[in-house]
Amino acid sequence: MAVFDVDLFVIGAGSGGVRAARVAAAHGAKVMIAEEFRIGGTCVIRGCVPKKLLVYASRYKDHFEDAAGFGWDLAERSFDWPRLAAAKEKEISRLSAIYRDNLDKAGVAIADCRAEIENAHRVRLRADGRTVSARIILISTGAAPVLGPDVPGREHAITSNEVFDLPELPKRMLIVGGGYIAVEFASIFARLGTEVSIAARGENLLRGFDVEMRFGVADALACAGVKLNFGMLPTRIEKTPAGYRVSLTKGIQIHADQVMIATGRRPNTSGLGLEKAGVECDSLGAVKVDAFSKTNVESIYAVGDVTNRVALTPVAIREGHAFAETVFGGKPEAVVHSNVPTAVFSTPELGCVGLTETAARAIYDCVDIYLANFRSLKAALSGRREKILMKLVADGATDRVLGVHILGEDASEMAQLLGIAVKMGAKKSDFDATVALHPTSAEELVTLRTRTARFEREIPGPEGPDSGPLD
Numbered sequence: 132m133a134v135f136d137v138d139l140f141v142i143g144a145g146s147g148g149v150r151a152a153r154v155a156a157a158h159g160a161k162v163m164i165a166e167e168f169r170i171g172g173t174c175v176i177r178g179c180v181p182k183k184l185l186v187y188a189s190r191y192k193d194h195f196e197d198a199a200g201f202g203w204d205l206a207e208r209s210f211d212w213p214r215l216a217a218a219k220e221k222e223i224s225r226l227s228a229i230y231r232d233n234l235d236k237a238g239v240a241i242a243d244c245r246a247e248i249e250n251a252h253r254v255r256l257r258a259d260g261r262t263v264s265a266r267i268i269l270i271s272t273g274a275a276p277v278l279g280p281d282v283p284g285r286e287h288a289i290t291s292n293e294v295f296d297l298p299e300l301p302k303r304m305l306i307v308g309g310g311y312i313a314v315e316f317a318s319i320f321a322r323l324g325t326e327v328s329i330a331a332r333g334e335n336l337l338r339g340f341d342v343e344m345r346f347g348v349a350d351a352l353a354c355a356g357v358k359l360n361f362g363m364l365p366t367r368i369e370k371t372p373a374g375y376r377v378s379l380t381k382g383i384q385i386h387a388d389q390v391m392i393a394t395g396r397r398p399n400t401s402g403l404g405l406e407k408a409g410v411e412c413d414s415l416g417a418v419k420v421d422a423f424s425k426t427n428v429e430s431i432y433a434v435g436d437v438t439n440r441v442a443l444t445p446v447a448i449r450e451g452h453a454f455a456e457t458v459f460g461g462k463p464e465a466v467v468h469s470n471v472p473t474a475v476f477s478t479p480e481l482g483c484v485g486l487t488e489t490a491a492r493a494i495y496d497c498v499d500i501y502l503a504n505f506r507s508l509k510a511a512l513s514g515r516r517e518k519i520l521m522k523l524v525a526d527g528a529t530d531r532v533l534g535v536h537i538l539g540e541d542a543s544e545m546a547q548l549l550g551i552a553v554k555m556g557a558k559k560s561d562f563d564a565t566v567a568l569h570p571t572s573a574e575e576l577v578t579l580r581t582r583t584a585r586f587e588r589e590i591p592g593p594e595g596p597d598s599g600p601l602d
């Protein structure tokens with residue numbers, strides 16, 4: 132039998148890779164992990180965690196404004212970006228150190244460098260050229276921002292990788308893109324005091340999310356002062372003495388101190404040596420895997436964003452865990468990618484789980500919609516205009532709840548808990564049978580008595596499995 136240096140070599144110490152390495156090691160495997168940037172990966176270093184810290188920072192603006200209606204007089208306020216950036220850096224360094232410590236404690240060897248595949252059982256460490264043989268190789272290299280559209284002056288633009296460490300708060304910012312990352316940063320910077328514009332190719336934001344919620348988010352951004360330019364992309368970015376002049380299609384020009392491109396992310400597979408081992412990728416460069424995260428090469432697996440299934444941290448973690456249980460724990464586990472709760476951390480935030488109305492209507496013959504649109508109790512005194520929007524999508528034939536979508540304060544927290552009910556196959560009647568908790572916003576979800584709409588298909592379509600929230 133062949134003898135290998137390690138049982139498992141993990142390329143990339145982000146959400147998926149770290150979990151897989153630790154669980155495999157706990158099952159007795161000899162594990163090595165390589166990381167070319169900082170341990171913790173996108174989520175910890177330049178994704179979910181630092182972003183949520185910025186979201187918290189930005190929301191103080193609303194809290195300060197709302198306080199007046201409740202009798203508070205607040206003194207003059209000011210915001211210090213370098214202080215926030217330093218506090219953020221301290222926290223992510225702390226988390227990264229915990230990740231490293233946990234790997235150490237699990238007995239996982241760490242190589243702080245880039246690793247590339249040499250063949251089905253061999254990896255080369257770029258730091259010193261050393262090669263390591265492994266019975267199993269796990270690719271967990273994540274994804275990176277796409278820099279398109281390729282226009283003159285594009286090199287002046289930043290991406291979500293750089294935005295966290297700007298030396299100062301930009302006075303004017305153009306964000307190119309309409310996905311969740313573009314929306315979240317527009318909402319953050321607008322509240323911190325930046326004049327924000329969005330330029331997006333589509334006619335609305337957040338493609339794939341439920342339609343009412345998309346309009347609700349666009350309205351909320353507009354209310355926060357974000358200028359929305361739909362059906363437009365940059366054609367040129369020019370440096371000027373005062374910043375950048377960005378020409379958009381339709382002949383519009385926008386002046387900004389920072390231009391951020393947030394037009395999507397691409398799996399990190401280029402230069403990884405996949406062709407040397409014969410690993411197949413799809414047209415977007417994502418590693419193709421089966422339900423157990425195995426590639427077409429027997430000894431090579433892939434988890435997380437690099438496989439472009441559902442690009443979220445908890446999904447990468449779940450895939451990494453399932454991989455390790457399958458290969459080293461003797462418990463084959465396939466990850467189910469339906470009904471994954473998700474959120475957009477705009478203000479107000481969007482939380483959802485299950486199918487959108489569009490997706491449900493494409494799959495089911497009879498779809499019932501329940502909608503609620505109301506002002507929160509808090510808004511009665513704060514004077515804030517925005518409304519909370521809740522939408523429940525149910526199968527008209529079985530009464531099963533197929534999807535729930537909420538735009539409002541704490542929607543992400545509600546979506547996490549609703550995820551349990553939807554995953555368990557709860558029916559609308561189960562929601563109705565649940566006693567309300569008063570006074571809350573969430574109580575509306577169990578008091579949605581009147582159906583807003585029913586959509587019936589004349590020609591029955593094929594019954595299909597649930598997909599995620601993206602339609």
Ligand SMILES: Cc1cc2nc3c(=O)[nH]c(=O)nc-3n(C[C@H](O)[C@H](O)[C@H](O)COP(=O)(O)OP(=O)(O)OC[C@H]3O[C@@H](n4cnc5c(N)ncnc54)[C@H](O)[C@@H]3O)c2cc1C
Nearest residue numbers: 143145146147167172173174178246273435436442443444
């Ligand atoms: C701005 C932003 C906000 C986000 N917000 C959320 C959110 O709120 N909620 C959520 O669930 N998800 C969010 N995500 C997505 C989430 O961060 C990813 O889904 C998650 O990090 C994927 O984990 P992963 O293990 O697949 O990859 P990653 O965490 O990206 O880890 C991959 C690691 O591999 C390393 N690497 C790459 N190539 C090599 C190589 N050849 N050798 C060695 N190391 C290598 C990289 O440096 C990286 O550290 C966000 C992403 C971004 C960009």
